[in-house]
Amino acid sequence: MTNSIPTDSVGLVTPQTHHFDKPLTLRSGKILPSYDLVVETYGKLNADKSNAILICHALSGDHHAAGFHSVDDQKPGWWDACIGPGKAVDTNLFHVVSLNNLGGCAGSTGPASINPKTSKYYGPDFPVVTVRDWVNSQARLMDRLEIPKWAAVVGGSLGGMQALRWAISYPERLNHAICIAAAPKLSAQNIAFNEVARHSITSDPNFHRGHYLEEGTYPKQGLMLARMVGHITYLSDNAMRSKFGKSVAEIEEEGNNFGRDLRTGKLSFGFNADFQVESYLHYQGERFSENFDANTYLLMTKALDYFDPSVDYEGDLSKAFENCSCKFMLMSFSTDWRFPPERSRELVNDLLKARKQLSYVEIEADAGHDAFLLPIPRYIGAFSTYLKKVYSEITGHAS
């Protein structure tokens, strides 16, 4: 219970579902005959429809980026730190559109939806979608919402990759691409972590080759393990240390209840969770496994692995950027080791090579990849200053 909704929140929001009948040809060549996209919007669209911002979510995100669905919600949307009245993405100035991507499990058509052809769950038969497919579906949503041009497309991590894809695929339909903690493509190490996550899901006996919903079950253990691995890559060593860094000596001395053995308060000398980081990962994994579809997780990690806009340009990303006409704003975080600053600098260099207009800010932050979700003052400062400038551009006067 939040008791009362904070004044800097967009408040209570209700998602809307848009149905699309026009078949969508996917990058794989497969065709999705029809689909739903579930959407939330915050802030008012202005008269000339020039103040719309698209928010693109990352691996486990969805359309619920800000505000609350009910007064009983424990937590606001996933990017509430950055979206709201007076926040970096200021809903007093902008009309913000946030959707659940195709293949998701929060209401848009995905593996956990019913396939109208078979009247059964799509399950593993849901086609693999890529970042490009998402952006194509987002462009159709844009048409549906009668938005001619985005003031900005904004995203972190996998969301930042969608912003880049927008700039490449629809150069005339956005003014700014804001790409936070992203990368031009995944490294072998990134893909390796994704593969561990996928393998843990597919090797769970309850996975049933992806048909677990038909079987009335789900691969809880596999999904938990996938999330635990993922979570390690989201945090920095320092962030983990400061959050959970109790040593064996400290636990013994304090005799508190870190270990499972609450009677003695001592180390269990078994294989239960002695350290706080263990119970933290278990908790995160468990909570996630109850709320997320395993097939969607497989699909989202694949979309990440396949992301590489240079593929159509002989591996030269700068060529992919050549036709872009928007301005770019990139941000990275010092301790992010999933998509570290060097990866953002690769993007910067390819944008420079393509002679694009860009700004780049490297933020000192302890939190690792997760930093993009947090209210870190310098990050929020640069983010809001940039968007205020975007707003003054579209309205022709200072905000």
Place this chain on the structure above:
Amino acid sequence: MRPDLEIIQEWIKPNSRVLDLGCGDGSLLHFLKTAKNVNEIGLEIDNENINSCIENGINVIEQNLDHGLSNFQSNSFDTVLLAQTLQALSNPDRLIDDMLRVGTNGIVTFPNFGNWKSRFYLSSKGRMPVSKFMPHQWYDTPNIHFCTVNDFDALCVEKEINILARTVVDSQHQGSWYMRAWPNFLGEIAIYHITKK
């Protein structure tokens, strides 16, 4: 208009591409953008300055000049600016090579340590000069590579750099005929327009 800016803007072609190394709060680029419609990028490392650039609508990249410009293509800019930053670099000579690789011409401004005030301060007090214009003590100064007009001239000869124009102004950015006559003695800020030979 500030006389040094007046001088610099004369050397910038309209609609050209300008890279400013250590662009500060972006005011020079903002001025050139307004006056000459340049296509600008600034490099800066100070957080507040970066924020001011963004506020001014100036393209700014957080980048440490001591790491060089290897991420910039050769001849990708018309003019590369290095204003009042030379003396704070670890390897000023290498950065000058790099700026003339990236740009077809360069503009360098720096405080002239050969100025009579510095000479007088050092010779009379026997201590490193401290002034309103250069307020730091020797141990906390960001300015680690001071040079004089004559030093810079010598570097240009050594590196076979072509000096297209050279002038000096005082710390109030005002010029005069006597300063131009004895630049290394009277000039407080040196302004060079250079290019590769």
